[in-house]
Amino acid sequence: xxxxxxxxxxxxxxxxxxxxxxxxxxxxxxxxxxxxxxxxxxxxxxxxxxxxxxxxxxxxxxxxxxxxxxxxxxxxxxxxxxxxxxxxxxxxxxxxxxxxxxxxxxxxxxxxxxxxxxxxxxxxxxxxxxxxxxxxxxxxxxxxxxxxxxxxxxxxxxxxxxxxxxxxxxxxxxxxxxxxxxxxxxxxxxxxxxxxxxxxxxxxxxxxxxxxxxxxxxxxxxxxxxxxxxxxxxxxxxxxxxxxxxxxxxxxxxxxxxxxxxxxxxxxxxxxxxxxxxxxxxxxxxxxxxxxxxxxxxxxxxxxxxxxxxxxxxxxxxxxxxxxxxxxxxxxxxxxxxxxxxxxxxxxxxxxxxxxxxxxxxxxxxxxxxxxxxxxxxxxxxxxxxxxxxxxxxxxxxxxxx
Numbered sequence: 001x002x003x004x005x006x007x008x009x010x011x012x013x014x015x016x017x018x019x020x021x022x023x024x025x026x027x028x029x030x031x032x033x034x035x036x037x038x039x040x041x042x043x044x045x046x047x048x049x050x051x052x053x054x055x056x057x058x059x060x061x062x063x064x065x066x067x068x069x070x071x072x073x074x075x076x077x078x079x080x081x082x083x084x085x086x087x088x089x090x091x092x093x094x095x096x097x098x099x100x101x102x103x104x105x106x107x108x109x110x111x112x113x114x115x116x117x118x119x120x121x122x123x124x125x126x127x128x129x130x131x132x133x134x135x136x137x138x139x140x141x142x143x144x145x146x147x148x149x150x151x152x153x154x155x156x157x158x159x160x161x162x163x164x165x166x167x168x169x170x171x172x173x174x175x176x177x178x179x180x181x182x183x184x185x186x187x188x189x190x191x192x193x194x195x196x197x198x199x200x201x202x203x204x205x206x207x208x209x210x211x212x213x214x215x216x217x218x219x220x221x222x223x224x225x226x227x228x229x230x231x232x233x234x235x236x237x238x239x240x241x242x243x244x245x246x247x248x249x250x251x252x253x254x255x256x257x258x259x260x261x262x263x264x265x266x267x268x269x270x271x272x273x274x275x276x277x278x279x280x281x282x283x284x285x286x287x288x289x290x291x292x293x294x295x296x297x298x299x300x301x302x303x304x305x306x307x308x309x310x311x312x313x314x315x316x317x318x319x320x321x322x323x324x325x326x327x328x329x330x331x332x333x334x335x336x337x338x339x340x341x342x343x344x345x346x347x348x349x350x351x352x353x354x355x356x357x358x359x360x361x362x363x364x365x366x367x368x369x370x371x372x373x374x375x376x377x378x379x380x381x382x383x384x385x386x387x388x389x390x391x392x393x394x395x396x397x398x399x400x401x402x
Contacts, residue, residue, distance in 0.1 A: 089396055163220065198237075272320065290339055297316050310332055
């Protein structure tokens with residue numbers, strides 16, 4: 001599952017991303033206390049790992065998967081809660097300049113900079129250099145099911161030059177038809193079978209199309225049932241979860257809103273379109289998407305990026321329906337960093353510098369999960385742990401149990 005999509009479906013736009021996992025009009029999980037930007041260059045990236053992963057353009061059979069499809073309820077990786085607050089990095093750590101973002105597939109925690117993509121095992125270990133070179137920032141990469149994909153870019157213009165995929169220790173440069181190029185700044189998501197979903201610009205121009213790279217075949221092609229480019233709609237990809245991909249478009253009227261597409265069949269159904277919330281709000285009030293569980297999709301009805309305030313989280317059934325209030329704070333928190341999954345809602349508060357948790361839906365009193373050693377601007381999580389990038393000039397990948 002991917003996180004930190006910060007936009008209302010009705011206001012979706014497609015714009016360049018400055019930071020991995022944000023963009024398309026989404027708000028970054030930026031701390032207001034001078035936290036460094038997440039897409040700065042790394043220092044001497046390749047020198048940290050003398051044996052970088054993979055060989056470019058290797059044989060496609062290295063990408064074979066047990067079966068085709070994109071269900072996310074298969075192949076999940078068992079996890080183990082860490083003890084206390086733990087730095088996963090063991091041995092030599094690369095010097096970094098401003099890397100503040102991480103993403104995880106439950107097996108590794110990945111940390112991109114403007115000039116390298118690093119990873120470390122969730123069990124702890126040495127830092128590996130997956131890729132050394134300029135790459136697309138926040139949003140232009142994803143990992144799942146043994147696959148990690150990213151978009152190399154030109155150093156001068158930062159325009160994507162293609163799609164690179166690492167699987168089974170081998171790096172493949174994905175071939176596209178003539179004139180098809182990855183969309184700059186568009187979101188990428190992965191499922192637990194290792195398939196990647198992303199936006200491309202067609203040679204004829206117009207709105208971007210959603211494509212899928214298959215771990216079973218090592219090939220990329222248009223993904224049916226996601227987006228409405230022929231109607232002039234922009235598309236934002238949010239999650240893959242339990243065999244579905246969650247997406248939104250910016251069309252006005254009945255066709256606009258949030259959808260779920262069955263990955264195996266390409267059949268889409270609306271989750272939320274023009275309905276009002278149970279407390280009288282509109283679809284716009286549902287807010288940016290913060291997470292999903294087996295039953296509901298959740299949105300940040302209100303957030304507090306400029307100072308402490310109460311906030312509301314809405315829910316809506318995955319099969320579609322009227323949004324409802326899933327959680328509403330009694331106290332005030334300074335945050336725009338909310339994430340939800342099967343275990344509930346988590347957020348970082350920049351006043352107390354703590355990460356909180358409540359179950360969803362609920363009216364529970366929030367509980368402090370962890371107070372990191374230093375204030376953090378964003379975090380990610382898997383089924384067991386929370387992860388964030390520590391402060392300092394050398395890479396620290398911190399973890400704490402949920």
